[in-house]
Amino acid sequence: MTQPNPFRYFKSSPDIIRQAVMLCVRFPLSLRNVEDLLHK
Structure with missing residues (x-):
């Protein structure tokens, strides 16, 4: 049985x-801080 794609939406x-989730879990950052880091 194939596993559904969790990123389809x-x-x-x-x-x-995955990078954003890893940053939120590993470091005490807010979503806005993660967004700024990924934008750079």
């Missing part, structure tokens, strides 16, 4: 989503 790349 997002327009962003799965790599960008």
Whole structure:
């Protein structure tokens, strides 16, 4: 049985989503700080 794609509803790349989640979990950053880091 194939596993459904968890990123199917997002327009962003799965790599960008994984990076944002990793930053939020590993460091005490707000979503706005993570957004600023990924924008640079």
